[in-house]
Amino acid sequence: MDGLPFQVTGAAIILLGGVYLIRSRSVSRPRRPPGPPGLPLLGNILQVPVKPVFLIGEIGLAKEVLVKRSTKFSSRPTIPYLHYYVDPAQVYWAFSKQNQTHFIGRRLTAGLMAGVRAGETEPLQQFEALLNVNHLLDDEGKNWFHHMDRVSASMVLAAAFGLHCPTGQEPDLKEVIACTAEFVRLSAPSANIINVLPFLDIIPSPMPWRKRAQTHRKREDALYDRLITRAVSGEASGMNTWAAAFARADKPEGDQRRLMNMFTTAAIETACVSMHTFILACILYPKWIPHAQREIDAIVGEDRIPSFKDRSRLPYVEAIVRETLRWRPAGRFGVPHQSTADDVVEYKGIEYFIPKGSILFAVSWAIEHDQEIFEHHDLFQPDRFLDDTNNLKAGYETMCPGMPFAERSLWINIAMMLWTFNIGKSDEPDPNTGLPFRYDDGDSAFHGEFASGPLKFPAVFKPRSAHRAEVARQEWAVCEKDLNVLLPQYKER
Numbered sequence: 305m306d307g308l309p310f311q312v313t314g315a316a317i318i319l320l321g322g323v324y325l326i327r328s329r330s331v332s333r334p335r336r337p338p339g340p341p342g343l344p345l346l347g348n349i350l351q352v353p354v355k356p357v358f359l360i361g362e363i364g365l366a367k368e369v370l371v372k373r374s375t376k377f378s379s380r381p382t383i384p385y386l387h388y389y390v391d392p393a394q395v396y397w398a399f400s401k402q403n404q405t406h407f408i409g410r411r412l413t414a415g416l417m418a419g420v421r422a423g424e425t426e427p428l429q430q431f432e433a434l435l436n437v438n439h440l441l442d443d444e445g446k447n448w449f450h451h452m453d454r455v456s457a458s459m460v461l462a463a464a465f466g467l468h469c470p471t472g473q474e475p476d477l478k479e480v481i482a483c484t485a486e487f488v489r490l491s492a493p494s495a496n497i498i499n500v501l502p503f504l505d506i507i508p509s510p511m512p513w514r515k516r517a518q519t520h521r522k523r524e525d526a527l528y529d530r531l532i533t534r535a536v537s538g539e540a541s542g543m544n545t546w547a548a549a550f551a552r553a554d555k556p557e558g559d560q561r562r563l564m565n566m567f568t569t570a571a572i573e574t575a576c577v578s579m580h581t582f583i584l585a586c587i588l589y590p591k592w593i594p595h596a597q598r599e600i601d602a603i604v605g606e607d608r609i610p611s612f613k614d615r616s617r618l619p620y621v622e623a624i625v626r627e628t629l630r631w632r633p634a635g636r637f638g639v640p641h642q643s644t645a646d647d648v649v650e651y652k653g654i655e656y657f658i659p660k661g662s663i664l665f666a667v668s669w670a671i672e673h674d675q676e677i678f679e680h681h682d683l684f685q686p687d688r689f690l691d692d693t694n695n696l697k698a699g700y701e702t703m704c705p706g707m708p709f710a711e712r713s714l715w716i717n718i719a720m721m722l723w724t725f726n727i728g729k730s731d732e733p734d735p736n737t738g739l740p741f742r743y744d745d746g747d748s749a750f751h752g753e754f755a756s757g758p759l760k761f762p763a764v765f766k767p768r769s770a771h772r773a774e775v776a777r778q779e780w781a782v783c784e785k786d787l788n789v790l791l792p793q794y795k796e797r
C-alpha cells in the first residue's frame with residue numbers, strides 16, 4: 305500500500321485515536337501552548353487524536369523542549385510498520401522508543417561532532433569536493449545529479465568506514481544509496497496501511513509488505529556488517545573512522561556499531577538532497593550569484609581553488625549554506641518526538657503544560673519559513689543572513705546533531721563550484737514532453753516525506769574560464785589521495 309495520501313493518514317489517525325479528554329486535567333495547571341480554535345462547548349474535542357500533538361514552529365522553543373529536556377522528550381511515537389517490520393531491532397534510534405541505545409547514540413554523535421568541529425574531517429571533505437568539481441568538468445554537468453549523490457555519499461562513507469568511492473559506480477556505494485532510498489520509502493508514515501489501521505496487522509500469512517521489509521532488513525544488515533568489519537578489523541582499521549569510534553563504545557551487553565546504520569542513512573540522504581536544492585536555487589534565483597563569486601574571487605583569486613582556510617573570510621558562502629538549509633529544508637517536519645513524563649515548560653515568560661505521551665514535532669518548514677523572521681520567505685536570498693557590515697548574523701540553529709559535518713560538506717562544495725562554474729539552466733528538451741524543461745520550486749517538483757528534495761532536473765556547469773578549469777584539474781592531479789593521511793589515526797584523548 306505505497307503512497308497512501310497524507311490526508312487519509314491524518315484523518316484515519318484521528319478517527320482511530322478517538323477522543324482525547326482535553327479538559328480532564330485540573331484547571332489549576334499551567335495552560336497548554338496555543339492551538340487551533342475550538343468549537344463552542346466541544347472545544348477541540350473533535351480535532352484532537354488520542355495523544356495531544358504539538359507542532360513547534362520556533363527553534364528556540366524546539367531546543368528548550370526537545371534538546372535541553374531530552375531525558376523527557378526524546379522518545380518517539382510508534383510508527384507500526386517501521387517499528388515491527390522495517391527496524392525490529394530498533395537500531396534507527398531517531399525513530400525508536402527512548403532506551404539506552406538512544407542515549408548512547410546521541411552521546412556518540414556528540415563525541416564525533418566534537419572532532420568534526422575541530423577540523424578532523426576537513427581534509428577529507430576538501431579532497432572529495434575537489435574530485436566533484438573534476439567530475440563536473442569532465443561532462444559539463446550532464447550527470448550532475450549523480451555527481452552530487454556520489455560526493456555526498458562518499459564523504460560520509462570515507463569518514464564513517466574509510467571507504468572512498470571515486471566513480472559512484474562502486475558496488476558498496478550503489479548499495480548504500482539503494483538501501484537509503486528504500487529506507488526512506490519504508491519509513492514514511494504513508495508507507496503502509498498498518499500505520500493508519502494497525503488492526504490490519506493481525507492478517508496472518510507473509511503479506512507482501514512484510515516480505516518487502518524483511519528483504520530490506522536483511523540487505524541493509526549484510527551491507528553494514530561488511531562496511532563495519534572493513535572499518536573495525538579490515539582494510540580501514542588503521543583509520544580514525546566513525547564506525548571504529550562506535551565500536552570502541554561496544555559493551556558486552558550492547559553492540560553499538562549497529563547504530564551506524566541509522567547514522568549513515570541520516571547523513572547521506574539529507575546531504576544529497578541539500579546539494580540538489582542548492583543547484584535548483586542557482587537556476588531559479590540566480591541574482592545573488594555574481595555577489596558570491598565577487599566575494600570568493602576577492603579572497604581566493606584565480607590561481608587556486610577555495611579551501612577551508614578561506615572559510616572565516618567568506619561569510620557570503622556561509623550565508624548560502626544557511627539559505628540552502630532554510631529555503632527547502634531536507635526534513636520538512638523533523639522527526640516526531642514523544643514525551644515520557646508530564647512537564648511544564650516555561651518559554652518567553654509563559655508556562656505550558658505538556659502531558660506525558662504527547663507527540664511533538666519541531667516542524668522545520670514552519671521554523672525556516674516564519675514570515676516574521678524571514679521576509680520574502682519563499683525566495684532564495686542568502687543576504688538575509690548577513691548584517692550591514694557583511695558579517696554573519698548570530699543565532700541560526702537547527703535541530704540536527706550532525707550539522708557540523710553537513711555544513712562543512714555544503715560549504716566546501718558550494719565554494720568550489722561557484723569558484724569554478726557558472727551554473728545555469730539547460731536548454732535540453734524535457735524527454736517526457738519534448739518541450740523545454742520547466743523548472744519549478746513548488747511542491748510537485750519535490751519528493752519525500754521525512755526527507756524531501758527536488759526531483760531530477762537538468763543543469764549546465766560551464767567553467768568560468770579555461771584557466772580556472774585547468775587550476776582545478778592541476779590541484780586534483782597533485783592533491784593527497786591516501787585516506788590514511790586524510791583521516792589520521794585514532795589518538796586516545
Ligand code: HEM
Nearest residue numbers: 398570571574575578634635638639703704705706709710
Ligand atoms: C543537510 C543535512 C542535514 C539535515 C537537513 C538534517 C536534518 C535533521 C533533522 C531535521 C533531524 C531531526 C531532528 C529532530 O527533530 O529531532 C535530524 C536528526 C539527525 N541527524 Fe541530521 N541532518 C543533516 C545531516 C546530518 C549528518 C551529516 C549527520 C551525521 C553525520 C546527521 C545525523 C543525524 C542524527 C544522528 C539524527 C538523530 C538525532 C536523534 O534522534 O537523537 N544529520 N537531522
